[in-house]
Amino acid sequence: MFIWPIVRTYVYIDGFNLYYGAVKGTRFKWLDLHALARTILDPRHNILRLKYFTAIVSARPNDPEKPHRQKTYIRALETFIPNIGVYYGHFLSHRQTAPLAEEREGLKFAKVIRTEEKGSDVNLAVHLLNDAWKGVYDCAVVVSNDSDLAEALKLVREEHRKRIGIISPRRPVSHALRNCADFVRYIHRPTLRACQLPDPIPDTSIRKPHLW
Numbered sequence: 001m002f003i004w005p006i007v008r009t010y011v012y013i014d015g016f017n018l019y020y021g022a023v024k025g026t027r028f029k030w031l032d033l034h035a036l037a038r039t040i041l042d043p044r045h046n047i048l049r050l051k052y053f054t055a056i057v058s059a060r061p062n063d064p065e066k067p068h069r070q071k072t073y074i075r076a077l078e079t080f081i082p083n084i085g086v087y088y089g090h091f092l093s094h095r096q097t098a099p100l101a102e103e104r105e106g107l108k109f110a111k112v113i114r115t116e117e118k119g120s121d122v123n124l125a126v127h128l129l130n131d132a133w134k135g136v137y138d139c140a141v142v143v144s145n146d147s148d149l150a151e152a153l154k155l156v157r158e159e160h161r162k163r164i165g166i167i168s169p170r171r172p173v174s175h176a177l178r179n180c181a182d183f184v185r186y187i188h189r190p191t192l193r194a195c196q197l198p199d200p201i202p203d204t205s206i207r208k209p210h211l212w
Helices: 015-023 033-040 067-081 122-135 147-159 187-196
Strands: 007-014 045-054 086-088 092-103 107-118 138-145 165-168 181-188
Touching: 007 015, 007 122, 015 045, 015 122, 033 045, 033 067, 033 138, 033 165, 033 187, 045 067, 045 122, 067 086, 086 122, 122 138, 122 147, 147 181
Parallel strands: 007 045, 007 138, 045 086, 138 165, 165 181
Antiparallel strands: 092 107
């Protein structure tokens, strides 16, 4: 009987790409990232490390508890999943003039506050390349559909001879990413439902936020 060789696997998770691509608007935000990867990948993948890249959101007038919910979730991940690391980017906010979709009372433009998350994609790419250079994995699995990561994936695959997997939060997967990957998987709603953290986290008082 043929036995598949065990593959040392690191999983790199683009937090905001995952959230906006698959989780936002669902009841499944209390997501167990290790269970998600383990469910989607085949059993030969020995998941040695998960790296979760995110940034702390700001409170909004209509949602002052937003950062509290996020920090609670991150504490839950770090407490329940022993082989996860969390790495932070940051947000930049600036005023910008933008055209109105419909002219109102002679006004064609409005001042808006534009908020952009910075650093997560760069952090992910740096860790991906550095870990390949250190030789800690045979396969890197990236949970994202961000085509900006394509060059880093290409270097890991071609220069370091590592396998690359993509778990895409949405369809279709970026053409640039597909071209750099040995395999592509997708996140489906039933998988999100099945891969939820316990509530509460065992032996703690950490619970899923009530209004999340």
